[in-house]
Amino acid sequence: MSDFLLKSLSVKNFRSIKGTINVPLDANVVLVHGENGAGKTSLLSAIELALTGKVQSLLRADRTYSTQLLFRGATDGRVSVAVDEQGESREFGSSINENGINTLSNFEDDLADFFSERAFLPQALLSQLLQIYQESSSSMDSPLARFVGDLLGLDRLDALEGGLQMLKDVRNIRKSSETWVEVESEVDRLNVSSKSKSIFRAESQGKIDALLLELQERLLVFELDKEASENNFQELIELALIPAHEQELRSTIRRQRELSAIRQQIEAASTFSQADYASMSSEAVEVSSAYELWKSNHLNTIEGLEKRFLYLLPRSSLSGDFLEFWEESLKHLTTEKERIEKRLSAARADRTDSSVDREAVSVSEKQLKIIDEELSTIPSKSENLASLLAELSGYINDEICPVCDRDFSELEADNLTEHVHSKVRHLSASAERLLALGRARNDEETRLRSASKRIDERQARLLPDEEVNSLERRHSDVQAVVLATKDCSDILERGRSLRAMEVGTRRRLSDFQSMNSTLTAARETLQAFASDIGVDLSLLKDSLSNLDAHIGEVLSAREKAHQRCASAQTRIRELKSDLLRLVDERSAQDAEIAELEGELKRTTNAFERGQDLRKQAADLRTIVDSVRSGIIRSEFNDRLNHLWRDLFVRLAPDEPFVPAFSVPKSRTERLQPKLITNFRNGGDAGGTPGAMLSAGNLNTAALTLFLALHLSVPQKLPWLILDDPVQSMDDVHISNFAALLRTLSKEHNRQVMIAVHDRQLFEYLRLELSPAFPEDTLLTLEMARSEDQDTRCLAQRISFKADSTFGQVA
The missing domain is CATH 1.10.287 (Helix Hairpins)
Known part of the structure; x- marks a missing residue:
């Protein structure tokens, strides 16, 4: 046997298997029999789950299959397989719960992939195998590409081609190489920055030229008719800023404010005449006489009311004296009266x-x-x-x-x-x-x-x-003051009006006297003001209005002259600051542009070297692809197709159409073979196997393709595990298939494990695959399960027995 041997299998509550079964597997050939639903497929899937940690056929059908592996009603499950590897026993397995699979120990990735793709053929995959390879893409991760790698040993070429694949499109390089993206981005950035800096430099130079032209126009105000340039603009500005026009302008504006104040005094003092003064004096005498008469008649009464009010409400505060705010005192008294009445009414109630x-x-x-x-x-x-x-x-x-x-x-x-x-x-x-x-x-x-x-x-x-009596007395006093105040309301109103008129007339008389004095002083002040600012008044008439107008004209003319010069000086200072700033900015921009151009040159050279390397890599990829395509075409036509043909013809000797892979004769960038059928006796190729073969021979084509793929690649695992592969075969196909399995087991040292549901087929295969030499062994497993019992698996080992019949005859 080989270095790898399946020794035993333990399954607990997995898919349709209820309870725990322990199955021996240490034989050259293992035959599994059971009715539909007895657990044959679950038994073989348990081997795959224990070795690889997944069930590939279920994964293709449902991504969430792991939550459905546990037998219904069970809380936990487990699958484990014992393997003899070069004399050393190893155990692989996984546990199962309601949430999914917990891997305990599995094959390495390469052995797991080989088992799922080359050693184990599930029943569900048999009908899909041709379609999977027919529709396989040209990517290096497709089933066909992985098979080619295993078949031809093109790992180095595949690795070289895979490494160079990204160089085909610069977008792939950008995704995989940060340096390429950084250099490419840096070149673009430097180009944009250099152009942007040049534009800013041109804008700065244009601004400098415009400011020099404006400076030359401003200098004409100071009668400096010279051309302004970057070499002499500072000297010209110093000459223009020597006169202190701003200080003179501020002095003139201050003088205008002083003149405006004097003018306002004169205008205010001129509002009254002597006739107005006589009328106001007469009115003041009349009002004062009337007010004095009123006081002599009613002052004692009013003072008595005020004393009574203050006695009753000493804490009440008026806004002024009693005569001015007698209505307010009456409101206070009325409020106090209502308060007392409420308290008395509540006490009586x-x-x-x-x-x-x-x-x-x-x-x-x-x-x-x-x-x-x-x-x-x-x-x-x-x-x-x-x-x-x-x-x-x-x-x-x-x-x-x-x-x-x-x-x-x-x-x-x-x-x-x-x-x-x-x-x-x-x-x-x-x-x-x-x-x-x-x-x-x-x-x-x-x-x-x-x-x-x-x-x-x-x-x-x-x-x-006592308190009620006190409230009644106070109510009587307040009521009396209220009535007295109301009786004197006309007198109070008359006295308040006379006093206001008397105070107003006295205030107007005082204002008129003050304004008359102000008018006399204003004339003297205006003359002194004119002398102070240097205005000649000898030619003017002795009139305040003429004097005021002449002084205002002189000050306005001075203000305009100083304003024009001061404005020009202010703008020249701004021009100086802007020119100095722009000249410094332009110098900094020149330095930045020079630095950017040097850095751009270095980065561009580096990027061009990267482009040259990419071109060389693309040429190398073309050479690799050409060599790889030639090897693939040769191996597909001379090796895989030849082996597939021999296996298919052996199982279907009467079928005129033989399936094969068609590989383009011209060089292509990717392996893109198609499934076709060839005439056995030569001639043009036919259609796809699905269109040319019957259902039974189509099943035979898929089975022989799996065997051809298994035998074509280097042997990693010497196992062939087949799940009911002969469902559509007739007796001839089954007989040839049994002979093929015997050859694989006896001559090619494959450990064969096959599951069937037909009892007659099981008995036939047990006879055909019986041991043929002393080391050869056959193991049969018969599975059964009922509604109320756990799954049972009956194992029977058949060893080699020498036939002594012909020896005795001899």
């Missing part, structure tokens, strides 16, 4: 309500006394006694008392039954009266408590008699 409540208390107490007296006369257990007598009346049959056995007829009264009934009626009426009196007493107690509570509450806020 409390006294009245208290008397009513005390009367209610007296009545309730009397009623309670009467009820209590009546309750004392009624037995408290009348109702119980009435019930007892009513029940006792049922036992009276004659005049003999059932309690004391006395003859009631001796009393010469009514009979005993009528006497008992009368007592029952009397006692029932007493019970009803007792209940009525109880309810009446509760009502009277409630009224008594309510009235007592109101009395306590009113007693707490009831005012003493």
